[in-house]
Amino acid sequence: MKTRLFIAFIFCATTLSAQAQNIAPKPFNPFVPYEEAEKRANQLIRQMTVDEKINMVRGQGFHIAENKRLGIPPVNFTDASQGVRLHAPSDTVKVDNVKKTVAYPPTIQLAATWNRELAYRYAYAIGEEAKSRAINVLLGPGVNIYRLSQNGRNFEYMGEDPYLVSRMTENYVTGMQNTGTMAVVKHFVANNTDLDRRKSNSNLDERTLHEIYMPAFKAAIDAGVLGVMTSYNLVHGEWAGQSAYVIKQLLRKELGYRGLVMSDWTSVWDAEKIIKSGQNLEMPKGESLANTKALLDAGKVDISEIDEMVKYLMISSIMMGYYDRKPLVKEQYHSFPEHEKIALQTAREGIVLLENRNNILPLKADGRILVTGKYVLKNAAGGGSGRVLGYDVINMKTAIANEFKAAYFIDKPTDQELKSAPCIIYSVGTNDTEAVDRPFNLNKADEAEIQRISSLNPRTIVVVNSGSGIKMTNWNKNVAAIIYAFYPGQVGQLALAEILSGKVNPSGKLPFTIERDFKDSPAFGYEPGDRPMNKNAPKDGDRSKIYDVNYKEGIFVGYRWYEHQKIAPLYPFGYGLSFTSFLYTNLNVDAKSFAKEGIVKVSFELKNTGKREGAEITQVYIADRQSSIERPVKELKGFQKIHLKPGEIKKVEMLLHKKDFQFWSPTQKDWVFEPGDFGIMVGASSSGINLTKDLRL
Incomplete structure (x- = not known):
C-alpha cells in the first residue's frame, strides 16, 4: 500500500490535483434561510411535549436526539482537529460506519501555511469526508489564542495573533459548511490552558477579551458558522457553559450569534444556570438537565426558556438542511487520494525552516545520511479528542529512504558512528495532548542527546515534531539546521523528505513566537507556571478548589508582549526561512x-x-x-x-x-x-x- 502512496504523491510539489484545485473558496449560503428555519423551528416546538423538548437539549453521546414522532432525525457529531475522528467502542455512541479516515496535519500547522485558500480546501476535504460517513457536525475549528507555549491543545488551534487566526478561521468555516457539514467553533472563551481546565478561572478585562480572544469567534460568526462550543474553564467566577455573561452578553448580544451553542463534554453543572445562560445543548448526556422538569414544576425556570434552547438548536440543523435530506448512505468514500494530497500540501506549506547554517539544506540526493531519534519509526501526533489514526501511515524512515537511497538508520548510534556520519538527521519533539499542559523544556534525555550529537558532529539537522514552542536555547546555535515539522499526519513525512532534498522549497512561517525561556512568556507564573505539572493543583475532577488564571498582560500577548517588554524572542512570530531570498x-x-x-x-x-x-x-x-x-x-x-x-x-x-x-x-x-x-x-x-x-x- 505504501508503494501506491509513493507513486500517488510524486507530482508537482507546488500544485494540487485538478479536482483539488477546483475547490475555490466561496461564501457559505445556508441551505435554508434563517427566517424560514426559525419559522419551522417554532412550528415544531409548538407540537412537542415537555419531555420531548427536554430530551432534545440533553446530548445523546455524539448526537442530538431524534424525534421519530415529528420526523426529526438525529444529528451526528465527531471531532475534527486532525481530520475526522473515529470513535472507539467505549464511546457513548460508536461512529462505526467507516473503517478509515485521513490523518491530516493539525490546524496549528495549517496556520503555519498562512494560506487562506488552503484553509478552505483543508476544511472542505475534511467536511466532505465526514458527510460521506453520515457525520453531520464536526467539532472544530478550535480558535483559542496561543497565550502560553505549555498548553497541551495548542496543536488544535491556529496561533497567537487574532488577525491571522480570524482569516484562517473564516475560510475553514466556509470550506467545511459548503460541503453540508456543520462547523463548531470552539472553545468560547478565554480557554488558554488545558491543565485542570474544569477548575481554572480566567480573569481578564473586556478590552483584552474583545481585542485578543473574541475576534476569531466574530470572524467565524460573520462567515456563517452554525455551531459554537463553550469552554471548560470559568470566566470571572462562573463556568463558561452556564454563564449568561459569556453566552447571552458576549456571544449572542455583542457578537450577534443566532445559532446552536453546545457545552464541551461534562463542563456544566447547574441546570438552572444552564437554562438561563443561553446554552442550548448539554453534552454528552445532559446529566445536569435531568432535573429540568422539577425546576419547571417549582417555577424556577419557565417553559419559554426551554423553548428558546430548542429553537436555536433546531435553527442550525434546519439551516444546514438536516431535516430535509434523505438519510446519508453509510458507504465508503472514494476520494481518499484527493484528501491525502491536501494533507500532503498542508505539510509542504506548513513546515517551518528555523535554521540553515552554511546552506546545509537542501541535501544532495546521493549523500549518505544517518537518521536517528525519537520519531523515526512512529510518527508524533496530537492526542485526546482530536486524535486521528489515519491509515497507510508513512513514517520518517520510509519517507527519507524513498528520497535518499544512501540514507541509513541507527536507533542508538555510538560516538564513533556519529562522528563518522557525513550528515545526521535527529528527530525529537513532544506528544502534546488535551487535558494537560506540558513543560516548555524537552525532557532531560532528549536535551542531552541533542547536545551530545551536535558536539560530535556539527552537520546535525534537528527535526522537531511538536504542537507548540519548545526551549531550544541550549542547542539551537550548535546544530546545522532546525526544521519545525509540527505533526505530520499520515503523509506529512513525505513533505519533510521533499524539503530535505530540495524538491519543495519551505515556505511555512511560525504562527506563534518561540521564547528563549518560559520565564520570558506573558503567561509565566500561571498555575503551575514552569513548575512540574499538577504539583499544586487538585485533580481535574475535584471542583472544590478553583484557582485563578490572571491575564495580567492584558492585550500584550505573543509578539505584542515581547515588543512591549523589549524582550528578544528566540524565533519571532511570522518567521521562517526559504532556500531562496x-x-x-x-x-x-x-x-x-x-x-x-x-x-x-x-x-x-x-x-x-x-x-x-x-x-x-x-x-x-x-x-x-x-x-x-x-x-x-x-x-x-x-x-x-x-x-x-x-x-x-x-x-x-x-x-x-x-x-x-x-x-x-x-x-x-x-x-x-x-x-x-x-x-x-x-x-x-x-x-x-x-x-x-x-x-x-
Whole structure:
C-alpha cells in the first residue's frame, strides 16, 4: 500500500490535483434561510411535549436526539482537529460506519501555511469526508489564542495573533459548511490552558477579551458558522457553559450569534444556570438537565426558556438542511487520494525552516545520511479528542529512504558512528495532548542527546515534531539546521523528505513566537507556571478548589508582549526561512479614499533574488504612533503568500480598512477610531520589517 502512496504523491510539489484545485473558496449560503428555519423551528416546538423538548437539549453521546414522532432525525457529531475522528467502542455512541479516515496535519500547522485558500480546501476535504460517513457536525475549528507555549491543545488551534487566526478561521468555516457539514467553533472563551481546565478561572478585562480572544469567534460568526462550543474553564467566577455573561452578553448580544451553542463534554453543572445562560445543548448526556422538569414544576425556570434552547438548536440543523435530506448512505468514500494530497500540501506549506547554517539544506540526493531519534519509526501526533489514526501511515524512515537511497538508520548510534556520519538527521519533539499542559523544556534525555550529537558532529539537522514552542536555547546555535515539522499526519513525512532534498522549497512561517525561556512568556507564573505539572493543583475532577488564571498582560500577548517588554524572542512570530531570498521595494500607501470609504491601499514590489522558485509570506503591520490608550508597538493587519520564480517581480496589493486601525475602548465599551499618525510596516516577520511609511488619518 505504501508503494501506491509513493507513486500517488510524486507530482508537482507546488500544485494540487485538478479536482483539488477546483475547490475555490466561496461564501457559505445556508441551505435554508434563517427566517424560514426559525419559522419551522417554532412550528415544531409548538407540537412537542415537555419531555420531548427536554430530551432534545440533553446530548445523546455524539448526537442530538431524534424525534421519530415529528420526523426529526438525529444529528451526528465527531471531532475534527486532525481530520475526522473515529470513535472507539467505549464511546457513548460508536461512529462505526467507516473503517478509515485521513490523518491530516493539525490546524496549528495549517496556520503555519498562512494560506487562506488552503484553509478552505483543508476544511472542505475534511467536511466532505465526514458527510460521506453520515457525520453531520464536526467539532472544530478550535480558535483559542496561543497565550502560553505549555498548553497541551495548542496543536488544535491556529496561533497567537487574532488577525491571522480570524482569516484562517473564516475560510475553514466556509470550506467545511459548503460541503453540508456543520462547523463548531470552539472553545468560547478565554480557554488558554488545558491543565485542570474544569477548575481554572480566567480573569481578564473586556478590552483584552474583545481585542485578543473574541475576534476569531466574530470572524467565524460573520462567515456563517452554525455551531459554537463553550469552554471548560470559568470566566470571572462562573463556568463558561452556564454563564449568561459569556453566552447571552458576549456571544449572542455583542457578537450577534443566532445559532446552536453546545457545552464541551461534562463542563456544566447547574441546570438552572444552564437554562438561563443561553446554552442550548448539554453534552454528552445532559446529566445536569435531568432535573429540568422539577425546576419547571417549582417555577424556577419557565417553559419559554426551554423553548428558546430548542429553537436555536433546531435553527442550525434546519439551516444546514438536516431535516430535509434523505438519510446519508453509510458507504465508503472514494476520494481518499484527493484528501491525502491536501494533507500532503498542508505539510509542504506548513513546515517551518528555523535554521540553515552554511546552506546545509537542501541535501544532495546521493549523500549518505544517518537518521536517528525519537520519531523515526512512529510518527508524533496530537492526542485526546482530536486524535486521528489515519491509515497507510508513512513514517520518517520510509519517507527519507524513498528520497535518499544512501540514507541509513541507527536507533542508538555510538560516538564513533556519529562522528563518522557525513550528515545526521535527529528527530525529537513532544506528544502534546488535551487535558494537560506540558513543560516548555524537552525532557532531560532528549536535551542531552541533542547536545551530545551536535558536539560530535556539527552537520546535525534537528527535526522537531511538536504542537507548540519548545526551549531550544541550549542547542539551537550548535546544530546545522532546525526544521519545525509540527505533526505530520499520515503523509506529512513525505513533505519533510521533499524539503530535505530540495524538491519543495519551505515556505511555512511560525504562527506563534518561540521564547528563549518560559520565564520570558506573558503567561509565566500561571498555575503551575514552569513548575512540574499538577504539583499544586487538585485533580481535574475535584471542583472544590478553583484557582485563578490572571491575564495580567492584558492585550500584550505573543509578539505584542515581547515588543512591549523589549524582550528578544528566540524565533519571532511570522518567521521562517526559504532556500531562496526576497527583496521588498517601492512601498506605496494611498489613503485618498479613507475619508469616504474607510480604506487605505498598500502596495509594494517583491522580487525573488535567489536561484530557486519559492513562496514568501508578506506581512503588513500597523503601528499607532500617538494613541490616547496604550497600544501594541504594531499589529498584524494583512498578509499574502506570493509565489515567484527566480528573478521574478510581483506587485503586491493589500487593503486596510478602518476597523484595522481601531481599538476597543473600555470607557465607551465599543470599537473606536482615533485620528492621528500611523505607521504602515511591511516585512517577512514581526521582527523582520523591510519597509515602513507613516501617514496621517
